Amino acid sequence: MNLFDTLDNKRKNINLSEKKKIKIYVCGITPYSESHIGHAMSAVIFDTLRKYLLANKQNVIYVQNFTDIDDKLIQAAEENNSDIKTISTKFINKHLSALSKLNVLKPDYSPKATEEIKEMINMIQTLISKGIAYEIDGDCFFRVGKFETYGKLSKRNFDEMLAGARIEIDSRKENPMDFALWKTKTGNEPGWESPWGEGRPGWHIECSAMSMKYLGQNIDIHGGGRDLIFPHHENEIAQSEAFTNNPPFSNIWMHNGLINLKSEKMSKSLGNIITIDHLLNKFSAAAIRMFFISGNYKNPLEYNTDLIAANERAIMRLKNTSQLKSSENVDHLNTSIFIKNFHDAMQSDLNTSMALGTIFELSKAINQANTQNINIKKAQEDLNNLLDILGININEDQINEKKANFDKVDEQWIKSQIELRNQYRKSKNFSEADAIRKELLSKGVSLLDSKDGTEWTMQ
Numbered sequence: 001m002n003l004f005d006t007l008d009n010k011r012k013n014i015n016l017s018e019k020k021k022i023k024i025y026v027c028g029i030t031p032y033s034e035s036h037i038g039h040a041m042s043a044v045i046f047d048t049l050r051k052y053l054l055a056n057k058q059n060v061i062y063v064q065n066f067t068d069i070d071d072k073l074i075q076a077a078e079e080n081n082s083d084i085k086t087i088s089t090k091f092i093n094k095h096l097s098a099l100s101k102l103n104v105l106k107p108d109y110s111p112k113a114t115e116e117i118k119e120m121i122n123m124i125q126t127l128i129s130k131g132i133a134y135e136i137d138g139d140c141f142f143r144v145g146k147f148e149t150y151g152k153l154s155k156r157n158f159d160e161m162l163a164g165a166r167i168e169i170d171s172r173k174e175n176p177m178d179f180a181l182w183k184t185k186t187g188n189e190p191g192w193e194s195p196w197g198e199g200r201p202g203w204h205i206e207c208s209a210m211s212m213k214y215l216g217q218n219i220d221i222h223g224g225g226r227d228l229i230f231p232h233h234e235n236e237i238a239q240s241e242a243f244t245n246n247p248p249f250s251n252i253w254m255h256n257g258l259i260n261l262k263s264e265k266m267s268k269s270l271g272n273i274i275t276i277d278h279l280l281n282k283f284s285a286a287a288i289r290m291f292f293i294s295g296n297y298k299n300p301l302e303y304n305t306d307l308i309a310a311n312e313r314a315i316m317r318l319k320n321t322s323q324l325k326s327s328e329n330v331d332h333l334n335t336s337i338f339i340k341n342f343h344d345a346m347q348s349d350l351n352t353s354m355a356l357g358t359i360f361e362l363s364k365a366i367n368q369a370n371t372q373n374i375n376i377k378k379a380q381e382d383l384n385n386l387l388d389i390l391g392i393n394i395n396e397d398q399i400n401e402k403k404a405n406f407d408k409v410d411e412q413w414i415k416s417q418i419e420l421r422n423q424y425r426k427s428k429n430f431s432e433a434d435a436i437r438k439e440l441l442s443k444g445v446s447l448l449d450s451k452d453g454t455e456w457t458m459q
């Protein structure tokens, strides 16, 4: 099998016949708000890789962290008059429950940054003793100029890096590119004891320390979204390889494209978030997974509910095929070419779109064979097995006709009806409000009122 490595800018081989350990680290979320479908897409892509390796009897060890201490969390705690632990616990639990609905396997290890501080301090101490990091007034910085190949992952020179990064202005730094490894405690934010006084780790050092603790100095695949290439992964490489003197930190750097909403990156700061639960209320997990892997994982994917509805219909057709009553003929449909093409596609840099194409061809062949009275039992099992490898469960109970016809329901109209109903409720005209609720229900749309407003779901 080969996978594209961002660092060497080429595909690299993974030998599936060796049955050796495959160590994978994928950067996790900062749990300060509800996870959005960009997080879900990345999780599904790496889960598909993991499921494929497991289907090939590989001994995969999969680690994904939670960055449960960070500026955004401190800010969220302040804004909500809460504390960091309460907020991170709430959103970690929501995240895990959403991913489990999407049939994403739990990582073998899910370390939290706040529980691994000792390892981070140890790394920073070593980097300082090697002269690759320095301390000023309780803050520690990585001396970027001391790591000769800095910029090798993102392929940027210093000027480009300066222009492209949100550099923390700090006149104490030797070089504006030097990045924080440890931040001294200010105000009420949480702090941990360290040789440099009370403080907290920088984001980048967290992943290096956790990856090394659970997987050792060298791993096979380090993954994440393309937006993490610079500075996060660039910095991870620099501090990890400077610490171990034993490159490569990761053999393959695998990056997924991001999900766009009207050509814009989805992010909380842009205010264009669609949460995972919102999507799961409208479509089956099977259709969502199929949508996420319908293109090349390295490319951006445009969020499009019409396309997800089309995937929902495709799932229903596959389900029908898998439930056809087979003849008892001794003559069986030969599926070997479909199975071979599926594996060839998956082993060619995780070409899931081609793998899905093969599944649809197999489905078509089964339908055709059935009309010719050929035995399709074994072929139906093969179809299910291939879908299983992709984590697509066509038998989940969330699949139904109404979801498949989602694109024929006018989302704008639903929203306007909800708006109208809210006006009636405000003016205490409950019979009119209830009439709207019933009409929506007759079209398969059910409403859920909460203090944050009214959410709607397809039944």
Ligand SMILES: [Zn+2]
Residues within 6 Å of the ligand: 026, 027, 028, 207, 232
């Ligand atoms: Zn990371």
